[in-house]
Amino acid sequence: MSAPEIITGDCRTEMSVRGPFDMVFADPPYGDTSLTWDRKVEGWIAVAVAALKPSGSMWVFGFMRFFIDQGGLFKAAGLRYAQDVVWEKHNGSSFHCDRFKRVHEHAVQFYRADTEWAAVWNEVQTTSDARSRVVRRKKRPAHTGDIGRGHYVSEDGGPRIERSVIYARSCHGRAIHPTEKPSGFVEKLIRTSCPPGGIVGDFFAGSGSAGEAAAMSGRRYVGCEIDPEMARAARDRLAGSLFVGCVGTTEKEGRAG
Template identity: 55%
Template sequence: MSLPTPYWEDPAAGLALYHGDMRDILPALKLQADCIVTDPPYAETSLAWDRWPDGWPTLAASAASSMWCFGSMRMFLGRASEFAGWKLSQDIVWEKHNGSGFQNDRFKRVHENALHWYRGNWRDQYRDVPTTMDATARAVRRKRRPPHMGEIDTSLYLSEDGGPRLMRSVLQVRSMHGRAIHPTEKPLGILDPLIRYACPPSGLVLDPFAGSGSTLDAARQTGRRAVGIERHEPYAEAAARRLSALTLPV
């Protein structure tokens, strides 16, 4: 069986975009990625493209053992059985400057979740511990671990007085409101730390729901390779134009 033909590619940068259903394209590619970073359709609206591809988390597990997946709590709880083959390591909250108001009798929703899933042993997963550089020199009061936390393996992160601090799990990044190519387009600022965390430099990032190509764009800018798959051709075309504009002649 021959490999699918890329809809667009930049071999020099290690980028490739495929048009089609990920359930058809991904098995044919037979690739092994370092991590998946994706924003699947949540199936929470009546929009034609917002349809959940049944079984995709299981299929994604054949291509990577580490995955950041955006989604609402409604989506993750409703589709919990489809993530049964994955283990949850952590979650981050993307706080946006604007929100969606589908109902007028609930809190205004100004955030989205991204959950990090993995397979196998945690010690075998690549992770680059995220830190901030805004710390100031100061005396740090050391605290003993609370008894209820039990025995926890030594962290990869070594804290130094006045040195970098761990990045917080709530990340404030402006949404693409008014500038988006795709209705649910993610800004590079929220994708960058997730890619750096889970994919080594020069490694391969996979996005089975590429949309306007934001993940591929962010991967390239962080020195990673990337493969994207997009089912809807208007968005695949828009992603190809976007990524072509980033390609400079040698």
């Protein structure tokens, strides 16, 4: 398997010449705050669709406000909504206008409108925590005579389909990037939508958590990060992982328009 690659630059130019990707992963700025880096990036969705294989799909992180605001852009770019999962955090944040503390984010899966859903690569994720059925033992009624006991015993636990609300501790206190996603949670999305040995295209790489998740699941990875310092931190993270060797050294300085 080729080493993961982190590119420094604008995803709208750098990722347009790479791919095609089996899966696109995107955690774009939501545009919710006044922070200098938290601004909406125009035009990246169309680039991602063009770089996506017909059998591929795209997972995008965001709050509900983000998807309501940006929903028309996904449709205009030729994408269809497939499903979504909720990341439940152990802590959260709130704006001054909120009446509930926000402890969740959405990850929404889209696929190309020119592809039938049945043709999109998906692998059902399961957990081995299904509750075992009660052991039932039939008492022998007196009138039946001498018969053996009848009972069944189910396997303890066992697989069940993964729930759409998934709990994972946030990276608070140990995050490299301020909006870093837990690599274990991201790995579930990658295993769901990228075939083994396939390639994940990460349009907003940040600290490289998706690259770490791709390595853990045996997938190839190309990430793009516009901040040179963060891109270097992502390379260091992937280089130090037990699951990967040295990362690619391609670095093209870029700037968002």
